[in-house]
Amino acid sequence: MSWNIRKSDELYNISGWGNPYFSVNRKGEIAVHPKGLPRKSFSLKTLVDQIGERGIQTPFLLRFNDIITHRLTCIGEAFESAIKEFNYTGKHAIIYPIKVNQQKHVVDQITKFCDKKSSGLEAGSKPELLSVLALSQKDTTPIVCNGYKDSEYFEICLMGTKIGKPVYPVIEKFSEFETLINTAKKLKLKPTFGVRIKLSTYGSGRWQASSGHRSKFGLSVTELIKGVALLKSKKMLSGFKLLHFHQGSQITDIGTLKKSLKEATRIYAELIKIGVPLEIIDVGGGLGVDYNGSNTAQDSSTNYTLQEYANDIVFQIKEMCDSLKIKHPTIFTECGRAVVAYHAVLIFNILGISGYDRFKVPANIDTPAPLPLKELLDIRKALSRGDASVMEHYHDVISNYHECQNLFGLGYLSIHDLSLAEELYFSSLKRIQSIIEKEEDLPDEIKLLQESLSDIYFGNFSVFQSLPDHWAIDQQFPITPIHRLKEEPTRNAIIADITCDSDGKIDTFIDPNEKRKTLKLHPHHVADDYYLGVFLVGAYQETLGDLHNLFGDTTAVHVSMDHKNRPLVEYVVKGDTVKEVLSYVQYDVDDLVDMMHSQIERAVRTNLIDYKESGNFIKFYETAIEGYTYLEDWEAKEEF
Numbered sequence: 001m002s003w004n005i006r007k008s009d010e011l012y013n014i015s016g017w018g019n020p021y022f023s024v025n026r027k028g029e030i031a032v033h034p035k036g037l038p039r040k041s042f043s044l045k046t047l048v049d050q051i052g053e054r055g056i057q058t059p060f061l062l063r064f065n066d067i068i069t070h071r072l073t074c075i076g077e078a079f080e081s082a083i084k085e086f087n088y089t090g091k092h093a094i095i096y097p098i099k100v101n102q103q104k105h106v107v108d109q110i111t112k113f114c115d116k117k118s119s120g121l122e123a124g125s126k127p128e129l130l131s132v133l134a135l136s137q138k139d140t141t142p143i144v145c146n147g148y149k150d151s152e153y154f155e156i157c158l159m160g161t162k163i164g165k166p167v168y169p170v171i172e173k174f175s176e177f178e179t180l181i182n183t184a185k186k187l188k189l190k191p192t193f194g195v196r197i198k199l200s201t202y203g204s205g206r207w208q209a210s211s212g213h214r215s216k217f218g219l220s221v222t223e224l225i226k227g228v229a230l231l232k233s234k235k236m237l238s239g240f241k242l243l244h245f246h247q248g249s250q251i252t253d254i255g256t257l258k259k260s261l262k263e264a265t266r267i268y269a270e271l272i273k274i275g276v277p278l279e280i281i282d283v284g285g286g287l288g289v290d291y292n293g294s295n296t297a298q299d300s301s302t303n304y305t306l307q308e309y310a311n312d313i314v315f316q317i318k319e320m321c322d323s324l325k326i327k328h329p330t331i332f333t334e335c336g337r338a339v340v341a342y343h344a345v346l347i348f349n350i351l352g353i354s355g356y357d358r359f360k361v362p363a364n365i366d367t368p369a370p371l372p373l374k375e376l377l378d379i380r381k382a383l384s385r386g387d388a389s390v391m392e393h394y395h396d397v398i399s400n401y402h403e404c405q406n407l408f409g410l411g412y413l414s415i416h417d418l419s420l421a422e423e424l425y426f427s428s429l430k431r432i433q434s435i436i437e438k439e440e441d442l443p444d445e446i447k448l449l450q451e452s453l454s455d456i457y458f459g460n461f462s463v464f465q466s467l468p469d470h471w472a473i474d475q476q477f478p479i480t481p482i483h484r485l486k487e488e489p490t491r492n493a494i495i496a497d498i499t500c501d502s503d504g505k506i507d508t509f510i511d512p513n514e515k516r517k518t519l520k521l522h523p524h525h526v527a528d529d530y531y532l533g534v535f536l537v538g539a540y541q542e543t544l545g546d547l548h549n550l551f552g553d554t555t556a557v558h559v560s561m562d563h564k565n566r567p568l569v570e571y572v573v574k575g576d577t578v579k580e581v582l583s584y585v586q587y588d589v590d591d592l593v594d595m596m597h598s599q600i601e602r603a604v605r606t607n608l609i610d611y612k613e614s615g616n617f618i619k620f621y622e623t624a625i626e627g628y629t630y631l632e633d634w635e636a637k638e639e640f
């Protein structure tokens with residue numbers, strides 16, 4: 001049966017991870033639904049083409065701010081619904097931790113929502129706090145301050161309190177009690193604050209080390225009790241309003257959250273019993289994102305829905321409070337990833353391919369050739385005829401090629417014959433692969449063959465800059481071509497970036513069952529554009545990204561949708577220029593131009609170049625230094 005968009009949807013599991021923001025349209029292109037509505041969408045490929053016509057080249061990051069608002073609305077509504085269902089008498093507030101994505105336009109979008117909905121922001125450092133204090137214009141917007149603190153950090157928090165903002169510094173380690181008490185005394189202020197507890201219950205997934213006894217954050221129960229006594233003695237217990245815990249990012253298994261909630265709510269209730277005037281329970285972040293669309297407890301997924309998450313939190317807190325006749329507290333959630341991951345898509349173009357199809361079968365070997373080389377030719381011919389057992393041929397190809405290599409090492413095989421052996425080896429393996437590709441239950445050695453014979457598609461981007469979590473912790477992001485989805489993708493490929501680093505590649509891909517080592521892609525036509533999108537990259541990636549090989553920030557294009565469902569480019573944040581990245585590593589570009597000038601003049605004096613060439617050269621140098629750090633003027637080619 002011929003290929004269709006349904007098969008592409010299934011292959012890349014787009015409905016699994018993309019719903020309700022990404023789908024495949026009838027033209028075989030990825031459609032974006034910025035408001036999460038099935039009928040309101042536009043084509044990502046059309047948008048990329050329109051951006052290209054404006055002279056903005058890939059790679060770039062597309063940001064759909066409407067998706068952020070939609071995510072915040074969904075989270076708010078899930079909690080409202082849970083509060084109603086369980087007759088919870090307290091409130092819920094979303095607190096966005098800006099470390100997850102601190103970009104000004106992103107935080108502005110979220111602050112607009114927060115100011116309207118009594119939601120708030122979380123800061124984890126002094127720079128984050130200083131920006132958050134200024135950004136939130138409403139005095140009802142709560143600000144939670146995590147991270148280790150010195151007296152200056154506390155002073156900034158208390159300044160916020162003094163000007164009427166609900167700022168909650170959260171004590172993360174015991175010594176911070178003293179620092180807070182001393183700072184408050186110095187400023188003659190009664191602080192309102194929280195304490196982070198270290199739960200014995202472990203979280204789940206890749207970030208579970210943020211929880212448990214060995215966690216780097218939070219206070220043990222013993223420290224908590226000592227802290228309460230200290231606060232009492234200093235007459236500051238009345239400010240202890242918030243109890244905080246955080247089980248780590250990307251909670252994959254709802255069961256672990258339930259257990260943590262039981263432990264945390266029990267501690268909350270016990271603290272109330274001993275006279276701590278708590279009013280807020282902050283359950284931290286961790287609401288996961290289903291990156292592979294499998295809806296399971298795998299690292300790249302979650303085995304629960306947003307509504308289940310909200311229900312469990314509200315229900316567990318209510319149960320504990322009701323059983324001990326305690327007032328229902330306000331619930332803060334610090335979801336970051338689940339708010340911003342969906343809104344950003346990295347788009348890059350494929351520059352070229354390196355594959356194994358280039359190896360040809362010679363008709364005959366002219367010169368008297370050693371036996372293993374002749375054998376390789378005979379096997380290759382047998383494979384073309386489709387003779388006998390493929391596995392037997394496979395083993396013979398391997399052993400004969402190794403013998404040819406040995407003979408070359410010993411000086412009995414010329415470099416031309418070795419090249420012939422290489423051609424026969426790879427073309428035989430490719431042939432074997434294509435014969436048995438569609439068979440089920442492939443032997444392991446053949447599965448490995450598929451991986452090792454996959455194509456390398458070179459993408460115009462840097463893994464280190466744009467997908468640091470893939471490089472550092474093997475996090476999986478969904479990747480698909482954004483067009484040609486009506487065509488069958490027949491190539492097995494891995495993706496290499498343009499850094500000079502062998503780690504600069506993507507060779508594991510999402511799969512609902514297990515990680516895939518290759519991605520199905522379309523044959524790359526000479527001179528045609530081929531664009532891939534890496535989705536759900538809005539959380540953590542940008543600030544973590546680094547300047548390896550001096551590839552800088554990509555351009556970010558903020559896009560909304562007009563009333564006719566057309567994409568509207570709201571603003572463009574230009575990516576780093578060469579000049580900028582050089583200045584990050586302390587180069588003075590004017591100095592570089594001067595130094596280049598004197599070398600060019602030297603070349604003129606020694607007649608290596610003429611005056612005109614020297615003028616052109618320096619102009620070229622100056623233009624390149626003002627340009628984008630990525631490849632701007634590429635030509636798609638079938639490569640060697």
Ligand SMILES: Cc1ncc(COP(=O)(O)O)c(C=O)c1O
Nearest residue numbers: 246249250285286334335336337
């Ligand atoms: C204290 C705290 N709150 C919130 C978050 C955000 O977590 P997530 O992005 O998984 O929601 C983090 C991140 O690990 C955190 O450390």
